[in-house]
Amino acid sequence: MIRTFFISVCLVALAACGGGTRYSSANAQSGGAGAPAPTFDGTTTRLPFATGPIYAACQAGGRRAASQARCGCVQAVADQALSRSDQRRGAGFFKDPHALQEVRQSDNAGNERFWKAWKAYGQQAAEICARS
Secondary structure, eight states, X not given: OHHHHHHHHHHHHHHTOOOSSOOOHHHXXXXXXXXXXXXXXXXXXXXXXXXXXXXXXXXXXXXXXXXXXXXHHHHHHHHHHSOHHHHHHHHGGGTOHHHHHHHHHOOOHHHHHHHHHHXXXXXXXXXXXXTX
């Protein structure tokens, strides 16, 4: 059960990955430079998009769901939710998901803080980037 949850969080973060320009809060408010996504009323909105360590790890992972738009969206959410050092640390988990499991189970206060931030980020990325 825990392993399934962990894998789900990693996949959500990976699934929410795109490529292009740096993300900014101005882009987020105006629709960003990401791919258009349909809304429930039939109109389209632009998903946020950014490049950075999460984007690069997402693209390098070689998974089918890791489109440029999705990887860029996940990076844009990371830019809003995680520090740059947490982004660099998290990018390593795309290659070694077991290491994230070790962080999650650690009693270290720093690891606990990172895990909570990473988990919240994964949930946020899943909500925002599901349309990509």
